[in-house]
Amino acid sequence: MILHPGIIALLVGSLIVLALLLYGSVLAVVILRRWDIKSSSEFQLGLERKTYLVSTIMSFVLGFEVLAIFLFIYTVDDLHRQFVGAMCATGSLNANPVGWYVLYVKMLLFFISSLWIGINYVDQRTEGFPLVRFKYGMLLLVAPLVLVDVYLQSRYFLGLTPDIITSCCGALFSKEGGGLSSSLSSLPVRPMRYIFFTVLGLYVLAGLISLKRQKGIFRGLMGIFSVIVFLISLASIISFVSLYFYEIPTHHCPFDILQGYYNYIGYPLYGALFSGTAFGLLTGFTEILKKLFPSLEKINRYQRKWTILSILFMVIFTLISLYPMLFSSFTLEGY
Amino acid sequence: MIKHLKILEFALSSLWRRKFKNLGLIVVFSLIIFTLSSIVFLTYSFKREAVAVLKDAPELIVQRLSAGRHEMMPVEYMKKIKDIPGVGKIVPRLWGYYYDISTGGNYTVMALREGLQDKISLMEGSFVVGSGSCVVGRGVADARFLDIGSIMPLIGADGKVRRFRVAGIFTDESNLLTNDLVIIGEKDFREVFRIPQSIATDIVVQIYNPTEVDNIARKIKEALPDTRPITRREILRTYDTLFDWRSGMVLTMFLGAILAFVILAWDKATGLSAEERHEIAILKAIGWETSDVMELKFWEGFIISSLSFLTGLIGGYLHIYFFGASIFSPALKGWSVIFPEFRLVPYINIYQIAVLLFFTVIPYMAATIVPSWKAAITDPDVVMRG
Numbered sequence: 245m246i247l248h249p250g251i252i253a254l255l256v257g258s259l260i261v262l263a264l265l266l267y268g269s270v271l272a273v274v275i276l277r278r279w280d281i282k283s284s285s286e287f288q289l290g291l292e293r294k295t296y297l298v299s300t301i302m303s304f305v306l307g308f309e310v311l312a313i314f315l316f317i318y319t320v321d322d323l324h325r326q327f328v329g330a331m332c333a334t335g336s337l338n339a340n341p342v343g344w345y346v347l348y349v350k351m352l353l354f355f356i357s358s359l360w361i362g363i364n365y366v367d368q369r370t371e372g373f374p375l376v377r378f379k380y381g382m383l384l385l386v387a388p389l390v391l392v393d394v395y396l397q398s399r400y401f402l403g404l405t406p407d408i409i410t411s412c413c414g415a416l417f418s419k420e421g422g423g424l425s426s427s428l429s430s431l432p433v434r435p436m437r438y439i440f441f442t443v444l445g446l447y448v449l450a451g452l453i454s455l456k457r458q459k460g461i462f463r464g465l466m467g468i469f470s471v472i473v474f475l476i477s478l479a480s481i482i483s484f485v486s487l488y489f490y491e492i493p494t495h496h497c498p499f500d501i502l503q504g505y506y507n508y509i510g511y512p513l514y515g516a517l518f519s520g521t522a523f524g525l526l527t528g529f530t531e532i533l534k535k536l537f538p539s540l541e542k543i544n545r546y547q548r549k550w551t552i553l554s555i556l557f558m559v560i561f562t563l564i565s566l567y568p569m570l571f572s573s574f575t576l577e578g579y
Numbered sequence: 580m581i582k583h584l585k586i587l588e589f590a591l592s593s594l595w596r597r598k599f600k601n602l603g604l605i606v607v608f609s610l611i612i613f614t615l616s617s618i619v620f621l622t623y624s625f626k627r628e629a630v631a632v633l634k635d636a637p638e639l640i641v642q643r644l645s646a647g648r649h650e651m652m653p654v655e656y657m658k659k660i661k662d663i664p665g666v667g668k669i670v671p672r673l674w675g676y677y678y679d680i681s682t683g684g685n686y687t688v689m690a691l692r693e694g695l696q697d698k699i700s701l702m703e704g705s706f707v708v709g710s711g712s713c714v715v716g717r718g719v720a721d722a723r724f725l726d727i728g729s730i731m732p733l734i735g736a737d738g739k740v741r742r743f744r745v746a747g748i749f750t751d752e753s754n755l756l757t758n759d760l761v762i763i764g765e766k767d768f769r770e771v772f773r774i775p776q777s778i779a780t781d782i783v784v785q786i787y788n789p790t791e792v793d794n795i796a797r798k799i800k801e802a803l804p805d806t807r808p809i810t811r812r813e814i815l816r817t818y819d820t821l822f823d824w825r826s827g828m829v830l831t832m833f834l835g836a837i838l839a840f841v842i843l844a845w846d847k848a849t850g851l852s853a854e855e856r857h858e859i860a861i862l863k864a865i866g867w868e869t870s871d872v873m874e875l876k877f878w879e880g881f882i883i884s885s886l887s888f889l890t891g892l893i894g895g896y897l898h899i900y901f902f903g904a905s906i907f908s909p910a911l912k913g914w915s916v917i918f919p920e921f922r923l924v925p926y927i928n929i930y931q932i933a934v935l936l937f938f939t940v941i942p943y944m945a946a947t948i949v950p951s952w953k954a955a956i957t958d959p960d961v962v963m964r965g
Contacts, residue, residue, distance in 0.1 A: 247827025249619055250930070253937035256834070260945045296869050297952040304948060308941065315937065318930050325819050368870070 250319035251401045254312065258394045261308050268301040269387040272380040279376055295376065299364055302383065305390070306357030313350045314511070316397075321502055323404070333499035340403040342396055349393045356386055358522035359529055362550070366530060366543055374537045433484045440480040444562050447473045447524070451555040455548060460531050463547055467528010470554065474521040477561070481513075488568035513564045520557030523550045586871060590878035593858070604847055605887045611840050612891025612939050613898070614833060617907055619931045620899040622826035624923040629818040631924075632756060633811055637783040638792050640672075640809045641799055651778040652806075659802050660784060665791050670694065671779030673768050677733060677761070682722045688733070688761045690768035703727070704747030710764055713743040718758035720748045731761070736773040743767070784808075829907070830938070837938065841946045848950035859954055860962035869955050876951030884940045892935070900925045 271294050280288055320343065321333040337343035360382060367375035447469050454462030482496050489501050489509060501510035527550045534540050568574070594601055641660065643652040657669050673690035689695075704727040706714055713731055725731055731743045749757035769776065784799075786792050796808035851859075859872055867875075898904060900923055 247831065248823045249622070249826055249830055249934050252827055252830055252834075253934045257937045257941050260942055264945055264948070293869065293956045296873060296955065297949065300873060300948055300952060304944060311933070311937075315930075315933050318933070322930065326816055326823070 248319065248323060250315065250322060254315060254319060255398060255401060257308060257312065258397060261305050262390060262394050264301050265305050265387050265390050268298050268305070269384060271298050272383045276377060276380045276384075279380075281372055281376075292373075295373070298380070298383070299368065302364065302386075303361060306361055306386075309350070309353045309357045309390070309393075313354050316346070316350060317499070317502060321499060332497055332503065334497060336404075340400050342400040342403060346393065346396045346400050349389065349396060353386070353389055353393055354518060355522055355525060356382075356389065359526055360386065362526040362530070362546075363533070366540065366546055369546075370540060370542060372539065374539045375533065378533070378537075433487075436480055436483045440476060440485075441562075443469075443473055443476050444558060447558060448555050451524075451551050451558075454527075455551055460534070463527050463531040463551070465528070466524050466551065466554070467526075467531065470521045470524025470528065473524070473558070474517065477517050481565070485565045488565075488572060488574060491568075491572060491574040509564065513561065516557045516561035516564065520554050520561055523554035523557065526550050527554065583874070586874050587878050590875050590882060593875075594879055594882060597855075600847075601883060604844065605883055605890070607840060607843060608883065608887035608939070608943065609890040609894065611833075611836060612888055612935065613894040614836070614891075615830065615938055616892050616895030616931075616935055617898050617904065618826050618829050618833075619935060620895055620927065621904050621907055621923070622822050623926050623928075623931060624899065625822050626819060627924060627926055629822070630815060633815055633818075636811050636814065638786050638789065638811050639784040639796060639799075640781055641784060641803075642781040642807045642809065643803075644805055644807050651774070652781055653778050655777070656803055656806070657782060660782065660799055663795055663798050663802070665787055665795055667785035667787050669785070670783045672781050672783055673765060673774065674780050675772055679723075680734075684719075684722050684759065686719055686759050686761050688763065688768070688771075690765040691762055692765070695762070703750060704745070706747050709746075710767060711743060712746040712764075713767075714747040714749070714762045715745055716749045716757040716760040719761055720745070733761075733763075733771055735771040741767070741771055837942055841942045844943050845946040845950060848947045849953070851954055855954070856957055856962050859957045860959040863957065864959040864963070872955035872957075873951060876947070876954060880944060880947050880951070884943055888936070888940060891939075892932070896925070896927065899923060 275291050275294060275298070278287065279291060317333060320336045323336040323339075324332055327335050327339050337347065360379070363375055363379055363382070367373055367379055447466070450462055450465050450469055454466060478498070481501075482498050486496060486498060486501055487493055489506050490497075499510070500506065501513065502508065503510075527547050530540075530543055530547060534543055641652070641656075643650045643656070652671070654671055657671065660666060660669055670692055672692060675688055677686045677688045678684075679686060704714070715725060715731060719725070719731075723731065725745050725748070727745055727748060729745050731745055732740050733743065734740050743763060749760065763771070768774070784795070786795055792810050792812070796810055799806060799808045862872060862875075863869075898906065904923065
């Protein structure tokens with residue numbers, strides 16, 4: 245184990261959050277089993293009051309998860325100096341491969357968290373709390389995921405010993421290697437570029453149309469599209485977007501852009517992509533909920549807001565990735 | 580939006596009405612943050628200092644090992660290293676430690692070699708080391724009350740005292756590197772320590788392509804199995820791990836203090852006075868929702884933690900960079916009779932702040948969630964009657 249301040253902060257924070265979440269889950273189970281909005285018994289009143297507590301706990305927990313993913317990635321990036329052969333977060337993650345799962349779980353948690361916060365937001369503003377059961381059912385799915393996250397994260401950090409010789413991004417994200425990461429890197433640049441910008445353009449277009457016309461189908465499309473945009477964007481960052489930031493045609497690392505040497509450009513880049521995707525998902529997901537719970541008519545107002553935010557973030561993401569392509573002297577014409 | 584601001588305003592005024600109750604909490608919270616931020620700042624500055632000092636260090640140093648211990652290096656080893664492609668200039672180094680009985684300090688004694696003048700140029704006097712003269716660091720000069728032209732005696736391996744005239748003294752700027760340094764001529768060095776011509780302490784290897792360092796280190800190890808090549812990256816990594824470990828240690832020790840603080844915060848938040856309960860009851864009676872009261876409580880916590888956080892952070896910053904980290908440096912720095920005095924270069928980034936937030940504000944917020952909910956669900960009816 246490495247006693248790095250960031251690691252201790254993450255572990256301590258995760259344990260606190262886990263304790264709160266378990267408490268919240270116990271309350272959620274009671275609410276799920278005994279909830280009856282029509283009853284005017286004292287017990288139901290108590291439950292209604294407890295929903296405030298659970299919502300607050302959840303907002304806290306999920307807010308924490310959003311911050312934690314950034315702290316995690318920065319800590320991992322900061323750790324690379326302690327491993328032979330590591331030059332960025334890739335090296336530190338390879339030092340103990342469990343780290344990759346931590347990253348995936350944290351990403352999943354980020355999206356589920358933002359969905360939950362959005363649904364809770366809607367529910368609290370709707371008469372009769374129609375989504376209570378759904379919400380707390382979902383909470384019981386989040387809790388094990390956080391538990392897995394805490395477990396994997398502890399295993400990752402506890403299993404790290406400096407001096408392990410790890411392979412770095414140069415080896416993992418190079419065209420010669422095997423596995424998913426290198427096949428992503430070897431995606432041909434030119435078609436990839438067309439796909440990337442087309443998909444982003446289509447997404448923004450779908451968003452704009454759904455703003456203009458109050459048809460549910462476009463909102464649903466946005467939800468599905470946001471996932472596709474997210475995946476294609478990640479692939480594109482590895483395939484060609486990162487190259488423009490590094491100005492090296494062979495360096496495909498998705499983590500190096502987070503470093504100070506590249507002005508931390510990765511943080512706004514990923515921040516915009518993740519936020520845009522989260523709002524898109526939320527728009528699509530609540531569209532399904534609207535079909536299931538007819539009393540959610542007021543939701544349209546919020547969906548509109550989310551759609552605008554999603555478009556905004558995606559445009560920011562596009563602009564950041566476009567910037568070095570337009571304004572640096574580096575070109576990929578020969579590749 | 581305007582509603583949230585109004586609640587914030589109300590929170591500010593309600594905190595102000597109970598300033599003394601909250602002041603205690605803010606003081607304790609600030610102290611905790613002060614301590615933790617001092618540790619984090621100090622660690623980062625040490626790491627940066629190490630990087631800055633080692634910037635000019637050689638890419639690769641080759642030492643000889645015998646029975647797992649550092650041994651003197653035969654100069655003929657240089658030939659074998661020279662044959663490895665990619666290797667530039669090879670310079671043998673002569674250095675050692677000297678225990679000075681009269682001051683109780685350990686000096687680092689080094690023989691002059693070519694290129695050394697370019698590396699450490701900061702000094703008063705002149706860097707001319709002929710036979711019988713020397714250049715000393717500020718710490719050595721202070722310990723022995725030396726001035727330019729004074730005599731610095733060294734007792735040799737044969738027990739004879741040799742006298743060296745001080746030709747120059749390194750200035751304070753290069754303190755970290757030169758504080759305990761004494762540089763004498765190569766011939767003098769061999770005489771004082773009785774070292775034959777055929778051996779050196781270790782060898783500095785210049786490598787043309789920095790990406791080849793590890794490769795060449797491996798080749799040297801293969802060609803000369805009894806040597807230990809040390810790369811600069813390795814030294815840096817060791818410092819990094821060391822300081823992280825030290826600060827992690829200290830932070831872990833302070834977890835108990837954080838826990839105590841969390842209990843204090845919990846206690847303060849739970850123990851509502853009758854007056855406060857009354858206030859919340861009235862708020863609810865005039866139409867505040869439970870969520871509004873919780874928001875009020877959130878803002879109160881937010882104000883307390885941001886105030887304490889800023890106070891503690893600024894305090895920590897001043898402590899480290901203006902008062903030389905007087906409280907913590909013994910634990911984190913190390914000690915020696917002749918220890919360099921150095922001013923740390925201020926360094927602060929978002930990551931340090933994020934780590935501190937995770938350590939302090941998140942436990943505090945977590946501790947106050949349940950109490951503030953308890954306060955928020957107060958039944959106006961019950962309170963006002965009772």
